[in-house]
Ligand code: HEC
Ligand code: HEC
Ligand code: HEC
Ligand code: HEC
Ligand code: HEC
């Protein structure tokens with residue numbers, strides 16, 4: 001362990017406890033642990049782009065991690081600093097960066113599971129508007145609201161590895177077809193006649209078609225002139 005770091009930390013912790021004692025009735029004296037190995041007591045809370053809470057206690061005290069497993073290579077000791085880089089995203093974590101260097105399913109639970117353990121209001125993060133794909137055929141609709149609220153699915157039922165959290169991603173894959181659905185991929189993971197209605201039934205429930213798409217875009221009655229809508 002780096003002696004300089006511990007000394008610097010001692011000062012910060014001291015400043016922290018002075019702050020606490022002058023501001024609130026918080027008792028830290030009888031803490032059943034070595035305070036040097038604890039880190040800041042108050043959780044780190046990031047508000048943007050989403051609300052995420054990080055607890056030093058569960059990482060240092062409970063999981064037994066040393067300060068230098070995160071500082072300063074993954075994070076510097078300044079609340080909010082990482083947000084200013086704009087690089088802390090779910091995609092970066094999936095690549096093993098930041099929280100994802102441990103939250104990879106080996107050292108700790110993977111960052112594309114147990115969403116609610118890091119996010120306070122996870123349902124509020126789902127897009128309100130329906131997602132519509134226009135390739136290879138126009139137009140297939142997907143509603144978060146129905147799936148998350150009405151059918152009570154957890155985000156990680158789909159945002160494990162089934163779908164990326166970026167609309168238009170699946171559309172770019174050559175195998176985003178009915179055959180893939182019949183093989184149990186994409187929507188077919190559930191739309192198999194067991195978990196949800198089968199993909200070879202009720203075509204119009206998913207396929208709202210060119211007319212449905214126009215209606216949704218507020219172009220009802222407008223001519224689909226120049227539209228290259230697939231047939
Ligand atoms: C699992 C990762 C991890 C470990 C282990 C860890 N920290 Fe942190 N620490 C963080 C993160 C994340 C932040 C917030 C950084 C940011 O917002 O950019 C932070 C911030 C801090 C801050 C700044 C707090 C503030 O309010 O500005 C201090 C001080 C700190 N850590 C001390 C420690 C000490 C001391 C230890 C060991 C006892 C420790 N940390 C262990 C992840 C960790
Ligand atoms: C290990 C903690 C952790 C877990 C688990 C986690 N997230 Fe995140 N998430 C973060 C952090 C950190 C950020 C970026 C900082 C912020 O938004 O305050 C973030 C950002 C996001 C964002 C903003 C845009 C983006 O892609 O970065 C969305 C949306 C999101 N998470 C959804 C989810 C969903 C859905 C799940 C579960 C499938 C999940 N998160 C699981 C920590 C986590
Ligand atoms: C150095 C490794 C490491 C890093 C980096 C790390 N974690 Fe963890 N985290 C762990 C371990 C180990 C556990 C406990 C084992 C488990 O729950 O899988 C844990 C548990 C958790 C938990 C569950 C316990 C609790 O606090 O409620 C949350 C939430 C969490 N981490 C969020 C985060 C977030 C957010 C980040 C990024 C700011 C992060 N972790 C970075 C190793 C790490
Ligand atoms: C039944 C499957 C399913 C569930 C459950 C689900 N999603 Fe999604 N989500 C999708 C699909 C499909 C896309 C679009 C992916 C694509 O176009 O490749 C998507 C895209 C997203 C996007 C990107 C939106 C954009 O504008 O780029 C976010 C953010 C998101 N989901 C968050 C969530 C959150 C948060 C939850 C849980 C509350 C959740 N999702 C639950 C299937 C699901
Ligand atoms: C994690 C499981 C799961 C996945 C993946 C999934 N669905 Fe669903 N879906 C359901 C369930 C459960 C229902 C409700 C039960 C039923 O109607 O059979 C449902 C219902 C629907 C409905 C009718 C209700 C509504 O929201 O309009 C449509 C349309 C639909 N899904 C489209 C899709 C599309 C398109 C995809 C792929 C992008 C998809 N679903 C992926 C589980 C899933």
Ligand code: HEC
Nearest residue numbers: 133134135136137140176177178179187191199200203206
């Ligand atoms: C659970 C939702 C769902 C149901 C039900 C569904 N589809 Fe699809 N379909 C999709 C998705 C998603 C795509 C790929 C995205 C796109 O083409 O916009 C697709 C693509 C297609 C395509 C173009 C790609 C290919 O495989 O040739 C055709 C044709 C098609 N569907 C026909 C049908 C017919 C016919 C039915 C009813 C027997 C049906 N679909 C039922 C979701 C569904």
